[in-house]
Amino acid sequence: MDNLIMSSATVGIVISLLAYEIGLAAQRKWKLALLNPLLISIAIVIAFLVVFHVDYESYNMSAKYLSYLLTPATVSLAIPLYLQLDLLKKNIGAIFGGVISGVIASLGTVLVMSIVFGLSHKEYVTMLPKSITTAIGMGISEELGGYVTISVAVIIITGVLGNMFAEYICKLFRIKSPISRGLAIGTASHAVGTARAMELGEVEGAMSSLAIVVCGLCTVIGASIFSYLW
Structure with missing residues (x-):
């Protein structure tokens, strides 16, 4: 799994987006403030990395393109x-x-x-x-x-x-x-x-x-x- 993520430019992005979507779905269903989508997605990604023994640097290299959206997202506010x-x-x-x-x-x-x-x-x-x-x-x-x-x-x-x-x-x-x-x-x-x-x-x-x-x-x-x- 670690090699797969390192060799792909999108696996980390897909994992991150899926984790966030799960968080959104949980919040929509139960409507609790504690079920914050970002918090849930963080927990899911951490669990994924631990279970599949994926090095953080490998994951970060594959998901880093999401970080590039931080600045334009902030500006759009x-x-x-x-x-x-x-x-x-x-x-x-x-x-x-x-x-x-x-x-x-x-x-x-x-x-x-x-x-x-x-x-x-x-x-x-x-x-x-x-x-x-x-x-x-x-x-x-x-x-x-x-x-x-x-x-x-x-x-x-x-x-x-x-x-x-x-x-x-x-x-x-x-x-x-x-x-x-x-x-x-x-x-x-x-x-x-x-x-x-x-x-x-x-x-x-x-x-x-x-x-x-x-x-x-x-x-x-x-x-x-x-x-x-x-």
């Missing part, structure tokens, strides 16, 4: 934002203030937890880009000297958790404004969370899309500053 441009203009101060506050809170939380758990500097900077899209987070982690592969895993986990629990957290804290909900989800859980925000409404999806961009830019600057604090 500008479409719902454009459709809500008037709303953005009316609330621009509150929007940017909220996103910047979220970025500082994210970086500050990583700093505090790193101090509490005694993480090394390399481990610390690995966690800093946890709440931004993978395309940007990988670059930040590499630039700061972190473990890029772990950064990717942390970013995905953050996004999946945001996708699963964002709606419940908004209800818990009685956040009812569509703008506030969208900004909170996008700032905390990037593109994966934004997928959930779009299900909640057009405004939530647009604001979450905006938060991804602003959060990414602010984190590039903020992570560089915070990297000197531990």
Whole structure:
């Protein structure tokens, strides 16, 4: 099986897409937030690699073309934002203030937890880009000297958790404004969370899309500053 995947440019892609489709089918049938398609597909792919003794590098070489779609997929999130441009203009101060506050809170939380758990500097900077899209987070982690592969895993986990629990957290804290909900989800859980925000409404999806961009830019600057604090 390992040789088959290494010799094929599509087997890894097929396995990934099938695993995701299984996750989508499970979510449609039982309609539970815990049955997140991305989380299920990750579990299925891991199980496949373990059962058939497939080396991760072999799988990655065969599925790497999916990664090339990350950037255009993120850019396409500008479409719902454009459709809500008037709303953005009316609330621009509150929007940017909220996103910047979220970025500082994210970086500050990583700093505090790193101090509490005694993480090394390399481990610390690995966690800093946890709440931004993978395309940007990988670059930040590499630039700061972190473990890029772990950064990717942390970013995905953050996004999946945001996708699963964002709606419940908004209800818990009685956040009812569509703008506030969208900004909170996008700032905390990037593109994966934004997928959930779009299900909640057009405004939530647009604001979450905006938060991804602003959060990414602010984190590039903020992570560089915070990297000197531990």
